[in-house]
Amino acid sequence: MQQQVTKKMMKPFHEDCEYFWSPSVRWEQQGDEIRIELLSYSGTVLGLFPTFYYLTQKGIKIPDLISRFPQANPDQVADFVRDLIANRILVHTLLTPQEIYFPQEHLISHSYSSETFLDPAQYEAFRLEKLSRSLPQTTQTNVPLAESEFPEVITARRTWRQFEEKKKVPFDVFSSLISVFKQYRREDEIRYNYATAGGLYPIDLYVYIKDHRVENVKAGLYYYNPIENVLQMVSNTCVITEDAHYSMNKEIFQSSAFSIYLIYNADVTMPKYGGLGYFYAGIDSGIMVQLLTHVAEMHKAGICSIGDMNFRRIQKYFKLSPQQVLIHSIEVGLQPQ
Numbered sequence: 001m002q003q004q005v006t007k008k009m010m011k012p013f014h015e016d017c018e019y020f021w022s023p024s025v026r027w028e029q030q031g032d033e034i035r036i037e038l039l040s041y042s043g044t045v046l047g048l049f050p051t052f053y054y055l056t057q058k059g060i061k062i063p064d065l066i067s068r069f070p071q072a073n074p075d076q077v078a079d080f081v082r083d084l085i086a087n088r089i090l091v092h093t094l095l096t097p098q099e100i101y102f103p104q105e106h107l108i109s110h111s112y113s114s115e116t117f118l119d120p121a122q123y124e125a126f127r128l129e130k131l132s133r134s135l136p137q138t139t140q141t142n143v144p145l146a147e148s149e150f151p152e153v154i155t156a157r158r159t160w161r162q163f164e165e166k167k168k169v170p171f172d173v174f175s176s177l178i179s180v181f182k183q184y185r186r187e188d189e190i191r192y193n194y195a196t197a198g199g200l201y202p203i204d205l206y207v208y209i210k211d212h213r214v215e216n217v218k219a220g221l222y223y224y225n226p227i228e229n230v231l232q233m234v235s236n237t238c239v240i241t242e243d244a245h246y247s248m249n250k251e252i253f254q255s256s257a258f259s260i261y262l263i264y265n266a267d268v269t270m271p272k273y274g275g276l277g278y279f280y281a282g283i284d285s286g287i288m289v290q291l292l293t294h295v296a297e298m299h300k301a302g303i304c305s306i307g308d309m310n311f312r313r314i315q316k317y318f319k320l321s322p323q324q325v326l327i328h329s330i331e332v333g334l335q336p337q
Contacts, residue, residue: 160302163333202268
């Protein structure tokens with residue numbers, strides 16, 4: 001076996017959990033190697049396939065998996081298994097949105113080079129092109145719409161990538177931003193200020209407060225309890241730095257006063273919707289961001305949605321269950337003066 005593995009592979013696996021081959025990961029045999037995405041293996045591993053893939057595709061406990069190959073060295077098989085677990089090829093928890101959508105890029109072809117998205121001038125030309133698109137399949141019938149006036153909380157909306165860093169976020173502003181997600185209970189009715197699939201509200205809210213950036217709130221990681229409308233401390237030793245973000249988002253994080261993490265709790269909606277519960281949770285998250293955007297504009301606060309981050313660096317602080325996964329994160333602060 002070609003060991004392309006770091007010390008991560010020495011971590012123990014969960015013997016009582018069933019592990020599955022990630023549906024986002026492809027494999028093939030090339031000559032005397034097994035290629036799994038960017039990893040390659042030979043020797044003992046070669047004799048495990050395709051049976052290994054079929055067993056893990058259905059889900060199997062690791063001790064049972066290793067025992068299915070009595071002809072192979074069990075230590076080498078165990079090392080191979082640990083490597084696949086470390087690289088999220090064998091999984092026993094929900095896939096992240098990045099893992100789910102990664103295979104989609106193989107289905108779409110385009111002529112743009114990576115330089116298009118690195119060079120500011122090229123990217124602006126790309127952006128203008130896409131924002132000027134229209135649908136050529138329409139007929140010649142047009143219906144001009146009446147002009148409408150919208151309140152400033154809608155028309156003034158913009159993404160903020162720099163925040164006021166010399167002033168603390170006032171506690172009443174912070175409270176308003178978070179408590180817009182609270183739960184209301186009146187007689188037999190339970191409702192929120194936003195819509196959700198099935199009325200189930202599967203998004204758990206976590207808030208990371210930076211030191212001396214929010215009035216009357218200590219630094220730390222909190223869970224927002226919408227029933228009681230309170231922040232509950234998860235970790236007062238958690239220190240999240242810009243290292244959890246990729247290069248283009250580091251400065252945004254450094255400038256913000258606090259971060260909001262939208263965590264999908266699959267235990268809430270997958271019993272009803274199956275895998276589509278994940279898809280609906282993405283829609284729920286978008287509705288929540290839009291609601292937060294309106295409230296932020298009311299208080300001259302700014303928000304910036306973060307499309308991707310290295311959440312694995314900080315996941316331990318959140319103490320998530322196997323049914324919880326980060327679906328979106330937001331950086332928040334006062335609009336600069």
